[in-house]
Amino acid sequence: MARISLQGLGHSYLAAPKEDADWALKRLDLEWQDGGAYALLGPSGCGKTTLLNIISGLLRPSEGRILFDDADVTALPPDRRHIAQVFQFPVVYDTMTVYDNLAFPLRNRGVAPAEIDARVREIAEMIHLTDRLKKRAAGLTADGKQKISLGRGLVRTDVNAILFDEPLTVIDPHLKWQLRSNLKELHQRVRLTMIYVTHDQTEALTFADQVVVMNAGEVVQVGTPVELFERPTHTFVGHFIGSPGMNLLPGELRDGRAHFAGRPIATAHDAGAGAADGPVEIGIRPEFVSLGEQGDGDAIPATVTKVDDAGRFRIVELRLDDANAPAIKLLAPEEQPVAAGPARLRFDPAHTLLYRDGWLLEP
Numbered sequence: 393m394a395r396i397s398l399q400g401l402g403h404s405y406l407a408a409p410k411e412d413a414d415w416a417l418k419r420l421d422l423e424w425q426d427g428g429a430y431a432l433l434g435p436s437g438c439g440k441t442t443l444l445n446i447i448s449g450l451l452r453p454s455e456g457r458i459l460f461d462d463a464d465v466t467a468l469p470p471d472r473r474h475i476a477q478v479f480q481f482p483v484v485y486d487t488m489t490v491y492d493n494l495a496f497p498l499r500n501r502g503v504a505p506a507e508i509d510a511r512v513r514e515i516a517e518m519i520h521l522t523d524r525l526k527k528r529a530a531g532l533t534a535d536g537k538q539k540i541s542l543g544r545g546l547v548r549t550d551v552n553a554i555l556f557d558e559p560l561t562v563i564d565p566h567l568k569w570q571l572r573s574n575l576k577e578l579h580q581r582v583r584l585t586m587i588y589v590t591h592d593q594t595e596a597l598t599f600a601d602q603v604v605v606m607n608a609g610e611v612v613q614v615g616t617p618v619e620l621f622e623r624p625t626h627t628f629v630g631h632f633i634g635s636p637g638m639n640l641l642p643g644e645l646r647d648g649r650a651h652f653a654g655r656p657i658a659t660a661h662d663a664g665a666g667a668a669d670g671p672v673e674i675g676i677r678p679e680f681v682s683l684g685e686q687g688d689g690d691a692i693p694a695t696v697t698k699v700d701d702a703g704r705f706r707i708v709e710l711r712l713d714d715a716n717a718p719a720i721k722l723l724a725p726e727e728q729p730v731a732a733g734p735a736r737l738r739f740d741p742a743h744t745l746l747y748r749d750g751w752l753l754e755p
């Protein structure tokens with residue numbers, strides 16, 4: 393096992409990259425702690441697979457270094473990095489039994505038969521395949537096969553990390569949840585470094601202790617699920633995480649105070665302090681916007697234009713008088729009646745954040 397450090401990493405698939413857009417990965421410094429459960433989350437094309445393939449050695453980066461602990465492995469081929477990779481589609485030998493599939497990586501490395509047997513049984517128990525060990529892999533369903541792929545990664549005792557590249561893509565929706573909690577439990581038992589690539593925020597937030605959010609070849613934030621929710625350091629994270637995502641509203645800093653819809657508003661941590669006056673974006677999650685009483689002079693006048701039922705709560709959409717202002721969303725509890733028409737908005741100051749050029753303004 394090892395701590396994995398990426399230093400000044402950059403990658404372009406072009407021979408002579410000229411502009412920013414030519415880089416699949418822009419300059420990136422990142423450290424993955426030994427034994428951590430990480431998710432790498434971002435939209436399609438943001439560079440997740442490129443980064444994973446650089447860690448496993450399938451791809452040599454155009455720039456920068458990869459260290460496992462203090463050893464520079466940038467030039468090492470995949471088989472000398474001891475990384476297990478689980479892909480979108482299960483990689484199993486259909487004609488072999490489940491047992492032989494799991495034993496394969498160990499036999500390949502000349503491990504003694506008694507040790508192989510003990511290890512295969514231990515892993516089979518962890519992934520709930522003990523009663524299938526004698527069956528041919530061909531007879532298993534997609535999730536059973538994906539469990540074998542996972543088991544083949546776990547069975548080796550020499551791996552530095554296991555990388556999962558969208559491993560639940562081919563799994564039936566109702567089994568996804570089961571396999572995901574299985575993975576989380578496995579991580580707690582084996583404490584191997586696991587990096588789980590996905591574009592699905594639910595998968596990322598339920599699996600990982602730390603989530604690395606990427607956009608357009610850049611890491612925009614590394615944080616716990618709670619940090620990403622409560623304090624997105626970039627508007628991309630605010631918008632991408634959450635359902636619906638963060639409201640991002642045009643505002644202004646005047647004499648160091650945030651203004652919205654022509655009135656001063658309170659923000660978290662005196663967010664505007666030290667920043668130059670001028671336009672800002674006000675970020676507030678729908679969870680922290682509420683409806684004030686009619687006649688509440690401090691609240692912002694608006695009009696409810698849409699109410700959608702979303703199970704335990706309602707998604708309420710409002711508009712300000714200013715036709716150019718974007719719609720604002722809030723979550724109302726199921727039991728709270730919400731009528732279309734005039735309303736008043738309240739923002740929770742502790743969760744009202746300010747952004748400039750996409751980045752959070754910090755005091």
Ligand SMILES: Nc1ncnc2c1ncn2[C@@H]1O[C@H](COP(=O)(O)OP(=O)(O)OP(=O)(O)O)[C@@H](O)[C@H]1O
Binds near residue numbers: 441443
């Ligand atoms: N072999 C390749 N040759 C040229 N360009 C590539 C190659 N592989 C990826 N790219 C480009 O690099 C960028 C990053 O792609 P990458 O596959 O790493 O993203 P991703 O986040 O994994 O996306 P997805 O979730 O769709 O797999 C994209 O613009 C993609 O088109």
